[in-house]
Amino acid sequence: MQEAESCLPAVTTQVHELSITRLIHASPEAVYRAWTERLGEWWAPKPYTTPVVELDLRPGGRGLMEMQAPDGTRMPHEGVFLEVVPNRKIVSTNAFTAGWIPQEPFMVAIWTFEPEGAGTRYTAQVRHWSEEATKRHEAMGFYEGWGIVTDQLAALAEESVPAAAA
Numbered sequence: 001m002q003e004a005e006s007c008l009p010a011v012t013t014q015v016h017e018l019s020i021t022r023l024i025h026a027s028p029e030a031v032y033r034a035w036t037e038r039l040g041e042w043w044a045p046k047p048y049t050t051p052v053v054e055l056d057l058r059p060g061g062r063g064l065m066e067m068q069a070p071d072g073t074r075m076p077h078e079g080v081f082l083e084v085v086p087n088r089k090i091v092s093t094n095a096f097t098a099g100w101i102p103q104e105p106f107m108v109a110i111w112t113f114e115p116e117g118a119g120t121r122y123t124a125q126v127r128h129w130s131e132e133a134t135k136r137h138e139a140m141g142f143y144e145g146w147g148i149v150t151d152q153l154a155a156l157a158e159e160s161v162p163a164a165a166a
Contacts (some may be wrong), residue, residue, distance in 0.1 A: 004142055006134040010075045012032050013092065015127055016127060016128040016129070016130060016131050016133065016134035017125055017126065017127045017128070017134070018125075018134060018137060018138060018142045018143070018146075019123060019124060019125040019126065020110075020123070020146045020147060020150055021118075021121060021122065022121075022122050022151075022154060023116060023119050023120070023122075024108075024119055024120045024122050024153070024154040024157055025118070025119045025123055025154075025158050025161060026119060026120060026154075026157040026160060026161050027119070027120060028088065028114065028115055028116075028120045029087050029121055030075065030120075030157045030160045030161065031113050031120045031153070031154075031157040031159075032086065032087045032088075032113050033157075033160075034153055034156040034160075035090070035111065035113075035153060035157075036055065036057060036090075037122070038135040038156050039055065039065065040053045040054050041112040041134040041156060042149055042152035042153040043065050043149060043153070045144075045145050045149055045152075046148075047070050048067050048068060048069055048070070048150070049067070049068045050065055050066065050067050050068070051066060051068050051154045052064060052065065052066035052076070053065055053066075055074075056081070056098075057080055057081060057084045057090070057104065058081060058084055059082060059083060059084065060070075060080055060081065060098075061078065061080065061081045061084075061098075061107075062078070062079075062080060062081075062097070062098035063077075063078065063079050063081055063092050064076065064077070064078045065077045065078075073098065077094065078094065078097050078103075079092050079093050079094035079095070079096065079097065080092065080093060080096045080098060080100070080157050082099065082108070087113060088112065088113055088114070089109050089111065089112050089113070089115060090102065090107070090109075090110075090111045091108065091111075092107040092108070092109050093105065093109070094106050095108070101149050101150070105129055106128065106133060106137075107126050107127060107128050107129075107133070108126070108127045108128075108131075109124065109125070109126050109127075109138070110123075110124070110125040110127070111123070111124050111125075112125075118155040121152070122150065122154070124146060124150065126142070126146075
């Protein structure tokens with residue numbers, strides 16, 4: 001038995017994660033609504049746009065967001081949702097396309113919408129399969145880009161908050 005056990009692959013618990021968090025002055029419901037219903041308005045850092053948004057918000061549902069650069073270059077991001085808890089959490093991965101068809105994986109993303117005071121603690125965590133992928137994502141401008149889109153999301157969510165409440 002000892003010999004068979006030594007053939008098992010090593011399991012690593014190391015998480016290769018980048019994350020960003022922000023207190024948004026709107027309810028979790030308002031932030032979730034902006035995330036799900038107005039994604040095309042905030043997903044890409046301006047002046048980039050997101051002309052294609054297809055969301056099937058359920059485990060196994062397809063997510064397709066296609067960003068477009070000012071020069072017309074398109075960058076599709078397709079994957080599936082792994083977990084959807086309305087107003088609280090969305091988890092997706094690009095390791096699969098719809099129908100659980102494997103593709104070259106890059107990340108698993110976890111977005112949470114937690115009540116905090118009169119607002120929402122919004123957190124975006126991105127987990128990668130390797131340290132190299134994490135470094136590559138950081139070098140692509142993760143903190144700057146995801147910071148910009150978080151600001152854009154916050155602005156949309158906060159639009160629905162009366163001025164006296166903000």
